[in-house]
Each structure stands twice: as structure tokens, then as C-alpha cells.
Amino acid sequence: MRRIWSVIASMALALSLAPALGSCAPRGAAVGDTATAANHVPHDSVDRSDILVGVVSAGDGDLDRRVLSALNGKGTKAVYAAGTDGVVSADPSQAVADMARRPVTLLLVAGLDMRGGTADAWLRALRQARGAGIPVVLLDPVNAPGDTGLYAEALHVVPDGGGHARSLDMALRLAIDDNPHARTMNVTLP
DSSP, rough: OHHHHHHHHHHHHHHGGGGGGGOOOOTTTTTTTTOOOGEEEEOOOOGGGGGGEEEEEOOOHHHHHHHHHHHHHOEEEEEEOGGGSSOOOSHHHHHHHHHHTTOEEEEEEEEOOOOOOOOOHHHHHHHHHHTTTOOEEEOOOOOOSSOOOGEEEOOOOTTOOSSEEEEEHHHHHHHHHOOOOOSEEEEEEO
């Protein structure tokens, strides 16, 4: 009889903790956005061979191609989700769900514009990534989401030699490894 009560108490405790464990997202910050050294927990970096970047198209095909080329040049694996016939997907949350099942290490969205008819779908997709614990990086966003907890970094492409610019690879590693970094950075693409 004592064992049964012990089992029941253990199950009750597990059920009471379940809501707290429901999301991988940190409280009050974006996934992958450790802005200060005070909040940083020392850890080993993710090995390059274990990184898979999910590039979700926001409609800028030329920028998407340059990003994929830059990642390939550094030996970083990437998967790409494009809209039908090169047009922005009506529901990017499906692409994000597909990426989360892979599972990707980071989502990169190039040229995101939160104005217009797809804004609600993009918000759903970014919230879905946050709930799955996947860092999101925006590259050259046209109009970023108002909720900065939905993305770790906003990167802006500058010409080579643009001064204080990082490589795309290095900027993505900061979010992947959850190391302290600025929310906005300049990057170069080959």
C-alpha cells in the first residue's frame, strides 16, 4: 500500500511540473540571445558537423542563394524551404514545423517583411520556433517583428570591408552557441 502512494505522489509531482517543462524558450529573451556575460552559462560549443541551418524563404530568392552559398563555403549544412514557384509561402509555419522535425540547429529568415497579408502567419511560425527552442536569426529584415523575443539576432549585409562586419558563419555561431552578442550586427556574404 505504501508503494502505491509513493507511485501516486511521484506521478502527481511529474504532472505538476509538466507545464513548466512545456517550452524550451527562455523567459524574457529570445532563444539564442544571451546579451550579457552575466547571463551566460559556460558550455562547450556545438560542433560544426552537428549544425544544420534551416533557411526559410521570406521572398528574396537572390539573398537566399547568397546565404546558401556562404554556408556551403564554410562547410555548414543547410536545408532550404522555399515558397511555391518562388513566391512566399502563404503559411510559413508549415516550413518551420518541417524544419523543427529535422531538427535544425537554427532558423535563418532572409528579407522578412512583417507588413502585409502574411504577418500573422509569420508570427505563428516564429512563435512555433521559439516554443521548440530553435534560435531564429533575421537577415536584412525589411520589417522585423515588434516582439524581439521571437528572434536572437537581426543581421544586415554590408559589402566586404564594411568595417566591423563579421562573416555570416561567425554571427550565426553566436546564436547557435548562445554566447553573448549584440542583437544587431553587420555581416558579409561572399
